Amino acid sequence: MVATHVVESKAPMLEQTNDLAEAETTNVEPAEKSTKITSEDVCVYYGEKQALFGIDLEIPENSVTSLIGPSGCGKSTYLRCINRMNDVIDICRVTGTIKIDGKDIYDPSLDVVELRARIGMVFQKPNPFPKSIYDNIAYGPRIHGLTSNKAELDELVENSLIKAGLWNEVKDRLSGPGTGLSGGQQQRLCIARAIATKPEVILMDEPCSALDPIATATIEELIDELRSNYTIVIVTHSMQQAARVSQRTAFFHLGKIIEEGETTQIFTNPQNEKTQDYITGRFG
Amino acid sequence: MSEVLSLYVTGFLTYILPPVIVVSIVFFIGKWKAQGLAKQTSTAANAAGLHSRPPYHGAFLALVSFLPAVLVFLTWSIAEGPVIKGMVNNTLPASVTKLDQGKQDLITSVIGTIENGLNKLDQKELDLLKSASKGDQAAVPVEPETVRKLFESKNIILADNPEPYLLAAALKSRDLVQFSTYGKYIAFVLISIAAFLFAYSSIKLRLRARNGVETIIRWFLILASVIAIVTTFGIVFSVLFETINFFQIIPPSNFFFGTVWDPRFGWGATGGDGNFGQYGFLPLLWGTLYISIVALLVAVPIGLFSAIYMSEYAGPKLRSIAKPALEILAGIPTIVYGFFALVTVGPFFRDAGAVVGLEINASSVLTAGFVMGIMIIPFISSLSDDIINAVPQSLREGSLGLGSTKSETVTKVVLPAALPGLVGAVMLAASRAIGETMIVVLAAGIAAKLHMNPFDALTTITVKIVNQLTGDHEFGSPETLVAFALGLSLFVITLMLNVYALYIVRKYREQYD
Numbered sequence: 001m002v003a004t005h006v007v008e009s010k011a012p013m014l015e016q017t018n019d020l021a022e023a024e025t026t027n028v029e030p031a032e033k034s035t036k037i038t039s040e041d042v043c044v045y046y047g048e049k050q051a052l053f054g055i056d057l058e059i060p061e062n063s064v065t066s067l068i069g070p071s072g073c074g075k076s077t078y079l080r081c082i083n084r085m086n087d088v089i090d091i092c093r094v095t096g097t098i099k100i101d102g103k104d105i106y107d108p109s110l111d112v113v114e115l116r117a118r119i120g121m122v123f124q125k126p127n128p129f130p131k132s133i134y135d136n137i138a139y140g141p142r143i144h145g146l147t148s149n150k151a152e153l154d155e156l157v158e159n160s161l162i163k164a165g166l167w168n169e170v171k172d173r174l175s176g177p178g179t180g181l182s183g184g185q186q187q188r189l190c191i192a193r194a195i196a197t198k199p200e201v202i203l204m205d206e207p208c209s210a211l212d213p214i215a216t217a218t219i220e221e222l223i224d225e226l227r228s229n230y231t232i233v234i235v236t237h238s239m240q241q242a243a244r245v246s247q248r249t250a251f252f253h254l255g256k257i258i259e260e261g262e263t264t265q266i267f268t269n270p271q272n273e274k275t276q277d278y279i280t281g282r283f284g
Numbered sequence: 285m286s287e288v289l290s291l292y293v294t295g296f297l298t299y300i301l302p303p304v305i306v307v308s309i310v311f312f313i314g315k316w317k318a319q320g321l322a323k324q325t326s327t328a329a330n331a332a333g334l335h336s337r338p339p340y341h342g343a344f345l346a347l348v349s350f351l352p353a354v355l356v357f358l359t360w361s362i363a364e365g366p367v368i369k370g371m372v373n374n375t376l377p378a379s380v381t382k383l384d385q386g387k388q389d390l391i392t393s394v395i396g397t398i399e400n401g402l403n404k405l406d407q408k409e410l411d412l413l414k415s416a417s418k419g420d421q422a423a424v425p426v427e428p429e430t431v432r433k434l435f436e437s438k439n440i441i442l443a444d445n446p447e448p449y450l451l452a453a454a455l456k457s458r459d460l461v462q463f464s465t466y467g468k469y470i471a472f473v474l475i476s477i478a479a480f481l482f483a484y485s486s487i488k489l490r491l492r493a494r495n496g497v498e499t500i501i502r503w504f505l506i507l508a509s510v511i512a513i514v515t516t517f518g519i520v521f522s523v524l525f526e527t528i529n530f531f532q533i534i535p536p537s538n539f540f541f542g543t544v545w546d547p548r549f550g551w552g553a554t555g556g557d558g559n560f561g562q563y564g565f566l567p568l569l570w571g572t573l574y575i576s577i578v579a580l581l582v583a584v585p586i587g588l589f590s591a592i593y594m595s596e597y598a599g600p601k602l603r604s605i606a607k608p609a610l611e612i613l614a615g616i617p618t619i620v621y622g623f624f625a626l627v628t629v630g631p632f633f634r635d636a637g638a639v640v641g642l643e644i645n646a647s648s649v650l651t652a653g654f655v656m657g658i659m660i661i662p663f664i665s666s667l668s669d670d671i672i673n674a675v676p677q678s679l680r681e682g683s684l685g686l687g688s689t690k691s692e693t694v695t696k697v698v699l700p701a702a703l704p705g706l707v708g709a710v711m712l713a714a715s716r717a718i719g720e721t722m723i724v725v726l727a728a729g730i731a732a733k734l735h736m737n738p739f740d741a742l743t744t745i746t747v748k749i750v751n752q753l754t755g756d757h758e759f760g761s762p763e764t765l766v767a768f769a770l771g772l773s774l775f776v777i778t779l780m781l782n783v784y785a786l787y788i789v790r791k792y793r794e795q796y797d
Binding site: 083085088090113114115116117118119120121123125127128129130131139140143144190193194197 | 599600676678679680681682683684685686687688689692696697700701
């Protein structure tokens, strides 16, 4: 209760006190988790322009880490370094090291395609393929040969949809187009699609920014359920969301990490003045 | 060189500079008047000032002064020809007006020839002609023979000694044309002055000149669109009427279901003994489709694959060079492609065939289709490139994020998403191929047959249209009229293809907007 009280006084913009109180209780993580992703001195350049300046960050396993910060601060850029999605952009250059389970993912001998199969990604706007719901989910398993027959594939699709909390809504229309679902359902479809390739890490780039509050709440619940099995990194503009779903938070500003730590600590007792200004809505 | 230059300069000084100067002067008069009004009242009670800025008053004055006059002038110019012709025809004796249409047309053209010749005569010769035109009633009768000799000495050849009524008609026509020409210039000047005075007096402080200019511009643009649309309909209807004429001679079943194309014997040769020849449309349709299919077989893979490379693989630098380079192909005139087919590709295929023991005609389906395929590559590649680029980047990232390779992304996500649009692109290219003329005229041959051999010659609808219209046939004969029936059929086929293709492409575009 004391903690809640502090949040209220420090962050008057966080009005949903009840939500936050619930979030606080679920956020208590007594056991120390081992580190899944380690970044050391990561710098990113778009042509001449430098977007990230020496990012050092440790992301613990089976937990949710949120990256917050004003627009253009580099949080999405950092997220896209983790599955080397920045390789797609011609002028983009990454230096420093990012290790997953102690292995450098920018090692030239590493297969990018294989890496991306291990790291699922959910994007800002729901992007279901213009295929049936079933084919959307089966896409990853098919290209990676995860199943050996139709029955196994059916089971995998069903499991993925169940995990994404979408099964009951779509089980009768698996052959219908994925683009015919509502925005929130589409986003859960994309999460199910990511889960289907059996990743260890799921990256989410503002997954709720295009959704209404109800769909957002559903996705947030889903994220909370998923964290027992997956390491989740989420970029968000919503401070409440960061507070509700994540155990650790990193605050980015102008391409640098200003502050990083337990979510509770960041939101109740930020060490840096800029962090405090940002989470209380004084800038950004 | 200097002669050409001086021609341009004189043309510019005579036809372009004076109107520009006059219009500019009027514009500035309007502008100055408005400025003057604004100054007068800047201290006075009328605080609202000018409604529109002075340049709008100038533009308003210029447009209102000259637009009505220009419209009257243009209408007059279009109408004077037929009106004068009607008035001249009224002067012809009854013996002429009773003749059938073809002979009347002939007489009209003789009158035209004499009329043109009048310009080469001096006053004395004209007087001679005038008395000749009075025939027997003239004070000094003139032999028709002398008139013909007179014209011959001016390099104007008349078939017969001109009848006096022809000379009279020519003289009358000349007078009317002169009268009409003076009339329309005078009308132009008078209307301009009246409109100018009216518009000048209407320039007031609160005149909504800006809105007025806006309205005039809108009507001007509407006029432009109407002209474009009316022209299209005009073309379609003129082709339609000739087609109806054709079907009054040749039954439609002969045309649409006939399998033999043989219009040479019959009407023209026998003078119409009821044997009109055979106008089977099917061999031509088959040739057109066969050659188009060969063209698409060449163009679709090459065009599509290069589009995929350009949009998905090539870097921005390569793309900025390679894409325009590919589109240069679209700028080559089709007659040059035809040449290329006739001189290079045809003989090459023939020789290559001879090496492996195949008999390939220099003019063949293969040659024409191949070259036509090269011609439509840029259509397919450019359209496909646009369509592939319209597939949202988020789909590609979604697929790459699941760990698929670039080619897996292209084949499993991008192409299926772009498929309807690509089909539309191919169909647009197909309608280009079906309507293409010069390549097939030079390279496909003229044999209208129904066969499957790609190494033999076939002919197309467009080739036959060219043949029938450039042939030595009477205009009203079915040999010529069939060209219109063919043209209309071709038009309907390509129109349906285009409409359907555009429908597909548009439907697909909406999906992502």
